[in-house]
Amino acid sequence: MAKQLFYLPWWFARARFFGSRRPLQTVLFISDKCNLTCKHCNVYNLANPNIKTTEQIIEELKYSYAQGSRFVDFEGGEPMLWRDGEHNINHLIHIAKEIGFFSTTVTTNAQMPFADCEADSIWVSLDGIGEFHEYIRGEGTFARLEKNVAECGHPDVSFNMVINAKNYTNVRDTIEYAKNNPAIRAISLNFHTPYEGTEYLFLEWDKRIKVIDEIIEMKRAGYPIINSISGLKLMKHNKFSKQCWVSNFIxxxxxxxxxxxxxxxxxxxxxxxxxxxxxxxVFTLRPDTIMAGMKLRM
Ligand SMILES: C[S@@+](CC[C@H](N)C(=O)[O-])C[C@H]1O[C@@H](n2cnc3c(N)ncnc32)[C@H](O)[C@@H]1O
Ligand code: SF4
Known part of the structure; x- marks a missing residue:
């Protein structure tokens, strides 16, 4: 914690006032093998999946750390599927901590039990309740997610929802569900990004604006929504300078x-x-966003 308290303001001051462009977070894809074929996704690779070795991932972690990154999100494909001999995701989490990363997160579709996952925080992808989720992710996926979330026992599990043209009417119910789920800390809300072949799921701007107003209203009413109000307002039009170099991607x-x-x-x-x-x-020093970021990271 003391290291973070020193590093974060130092990193921010260098970036904000001296033009430094060093990443703070790494999105590390450990494989593109998956047990689902979600309609909105352009990552999974059924035919010839890439599955990295432990050595390759260690080298990538060291590289990212040397670049300045201190937070790592293990991504896929489905990260809980990853194996290299006797090693599973926990081995990578321990190595990341030994290298010096402040925290590790894993994003999972929750189709396999993840009770033994030792990441500091876990994102579970939830794209609506019941049939809304299953339209994107396939039959049976919602019940498996519910069971594995209920049994996980991890203290820091949040939902990650991707709002699209098919599930936007279910956002309120999904936020309500997150609030009432004792295993869930909070929910993060995102919109579908129309990678090639998935354009039909893009939510038109007028509908997006209405959904964002509804989310802001729920946030103000105290629902556990991770996004800040300032960040949500920007997503209404997307006309702002992007700082996407804050995360490096491997x-x-x-x-x-x-x-x-x-x-x-x-x-x-x-x-x-x-x-x-x-x-x-964060870069324009919006206090509500800085507070939301601190809450998430610390
Ligand atoms: C690629 S998945 C990998 C991790 C894991 N398989 C899962 O589904 O949680 C990571 C996140 O990206 C989201 N995602 C996939 N395609 C997307 C898109 N076109 N736009 C926005 N988010 C997307 C998923 O819903 C998921 O929350
Ligand atoms: S589970 Fe994750 S990686 Fe797999 S297809 Fe769905 S979004 Fe893509």
């Missing part, structure tokens, strides 16, 4: 990118990742 094929791959795909104008607005609000 893709499943080993490609190292200094920022979100959305810029290469040309989807930044339609980006739905809540983090984009949050980072801009």
């Amino acid at each position: 893709m499943a094929d080993g490609t190292r990118l200094p920022e979100c791959p959305g810029s290469i795909a040309g989807v930044c104008d339609q980006c739905g990742f809540g983090m984009a607005g949050e980072m801009h609000s």
Whole structure:
């Protein structure tokens, strides 16, 4: 904690006032093998999945740490599927901590039990209640998610929802469900980013604005919504300078990118990742966003 208290203001001051462009967080894809084929996703690779070795991941963690990163999110594909001999995701989490990362997170579809996952925080992807979730993720996925969440026993589990043209009417119920679920700390809200082949799920701007107003209203009423109000307001139009270099990305094929791959795909104008607005609000010193970030990270 003491290290974080020193490092975060130092990192911020260098970035904000001296133009430093060093990442603070790493999104590390450890494989693109998955047990689902979600309609909105352009990551999974059924035919010929890349599955990294422990050595490759250690090298990527050390590289990211040397770049300045101190938070790592293990991503996939499905990270809970990852194995290298006797090693599973916990081995990678321990190594990241030994290298010096302040915290580790894992994003999972919760189709497998994750009670033994030792990440500091866990994101469970939930795209609506029941049929809304299953439209995107397939039959049986909601019941498995509910069971594995209820049995996980982890103290820091939050939902990550991606709002799209099919599930936007279910946002209120999903936030309500997160609030009433004793295993869940909070919910993060994002919008579908229209990577090639998934454009039909993009939510039109007028509907997006209405959904954001509804989310802001629920946040003000005390619902456990991670996004800050400043960050949410920016997502209404997406017309702000992006600070996507705050996260470096290491893709499943080993490609190292200094920022979100959305810029290469040309989807930044339609980006739905809540983090984009949050980072801009931090950079423009919005107090509510800084508080939300501190709460999430510390
Ligand atoms: C690629 S998945 C990998 C982790 C894990 N398999 C899962 O589904 O949670 C990471 C997150 O990206 C989200 N995602 C996938 N495609 C997206 C898109 N086109 N726009 C926004 N988020 C997307 C997923 O819903 C999930 O929350
Ligand atoms: S579970 Fe995650 S990685 Fe797999 S297809 Fe769905 S969103 Fe993509």
